Amino acid sequence: MQPIxxxxxxxxxxxxxxxxxxxxRGVGMPSPRRPEEWLAATTFRAGEPGVGPSRTDSGELLRDLIAADPIGWVGSDEGPAGDNGILxxxxxxxxxxxxxxxxxxxxATSHLNCPYGKTEAWFVLATSGEQPSVWLGFAQDVDPAELSRRVDAQDSDWMLGRMNRIQVKPGDGILVPAGTAHAIGAGVFVAEVQEPTDFSILLEWSITTATREESHLDLGLPLALSATNHHAFSAEYLQTLLTYTDPNGRSADPRPLLPPAADPFFRLDLLAPGPGTAPSLPAGFAVGLVFDGQGEIRSPSGAPLSVTRGQVFAIPAGFGDWSVTGDVQFLACRPGAGWPGTLQVSA
Known part of the structure; x- marks a missing residue:
């Protein structure tokens, strides 16, 4: 099998x-509200089953290809049908x-009939503006009843004022455990990897076109808000969620871009070969993004495949062990270690 x-x-x-x-990606901007691309996705947007899953050039849904050949695509037939294990x-x-x-x-298992939650992580690709920042977790314990009142009032200043604000730069990797209140600031361009769901509970909707009714996954706001971690992140714990990798560095090996605690949920590596080297990864499903440069994907199972800036690839398990050569920055996004055996479908 070859990457698509x-x-x-x-x-x-x-x-x-x-x-x-x-x-x-070499496309136009027909609307000022096109801030996301879902790459080689098999996930539906919450409440909108026609939005999210990726199609091939020939119009086939990637999830249908995976469902028809799970061994070839993801290396296992034990996961949910058509699931690639990552968004x-x-x-x-x-x-x-x-x-x-x-x-x-x-x-999610108890209330949303899904074995996945939505732990996620960000790798900062570029920034603009003054003090580009993200907000991650609470800096002090928050009373659940008080938080509920502030959400009702849409008191943005109160919420942001109790969160950890982190100034970011290209190369920062940030893990966002499920349950963590968070936000990304204007101008912070990220590659985001996450469990393959679209479960978002809005504590703040008034700065967007969303409404209160769209904020709680049809669970009702009191139940939805109970998914929030109200406890403060200590400085020591916060540091375990952050890492930095020089995005311009070169290496003979893949460079992990996220803290080790991300590994059970997803893995994100930078393949940026040095002269004469070919960083490699083992067989398994991956989403590949060529963020800069050009080169080749190589595998013993087939001919080299040319890659260039802006391309996105769905790389099947059947491609075998693979490597990247050339003057290129190639992001490889993979399901968590041990997936899908790490999923527990029953409550």
């Missing part, structure tokens, strides 16, 4: 942005994203 070049799959959303995605996005916000929370696997 995936055409753009850019998503309209309730917040502004998308110019850097359009430039990278990868490009996010290019031109405004601050709203404060929001994602449920963990226990909450």
């Amino acid at each position: 070049v995936m055409p753009p799959n850019i998503i309209d959303h309730f917040y502004l942005g998308g110019e850097r995605i359009a430039e990278l 990868v996005k490009l996010l290019d916000p031109a405004q601050r994203l709203p404060v929001h929370v994602h449920p963990d696997r226990s909450f």
Whole structure:
């Protein structure tokens, strides 16, 4: 099997942005609210089953190809049908994203009939503006009843004022455990990897085109808000969620871009070969993004495949062990270690 070049799959959303995605992927900007692209995705947007899953150039859904040949595509037939085990996005916000929370696997199993929660992580590709920042977790314990009142009042200043604000730069990797209140600031262009769901609980909707009714996954706001971690992140714990990798560095080996605690959920590596080297990864499903440069993907099972800036690939397990050569920055996004055996379908 050979990797497939995936055409753009850019998503309209309730917040502004998308110019850097359009430039990278070589497409137009018909709307100012096209801030996300879902890459080689098999996930549906919550409440909108026609939005999210990626199609090939010939119009086939990637999820249908995986469902028809799970061994060839993901190396196992034990996971949910058509599931690739990961959701990868490009996010290019031109405004601050709203404060929001994602449920963990226990909450999702109990209330959303899904074995996945939505732990996620960001790798910062580029920034613009003054003090580009993200907000991650609470800096002090928050009373659940008080948080509920502030959400009702849409008191953005109160919420942001109790969160950890982190100034970011290209090369930063940030893990966002499920249950964590978080937001991404304007101008922070990221590659986002996450569990393959679209479960978002909005603590703040008034800065977007979303409404209160769209904020709680049809669970009712009191139950939805119970998915929030109300406890403060200590400085020591916060540091375990952050890492930095020189995005311009070169290496004979893949370079992990996220803290080790991300590994059970997803893996994100940079393949940026040095002269005469070919960093490699073992066989398994991967989403590949050529962020810069050009080169080749190589595998013993087939002919080399040329890659160039802006391309996105769905790389099947049947391609075998593979490597990257050339003057290129290639992001490889993979499901968590041990997937799908790590999923527990029953409550």
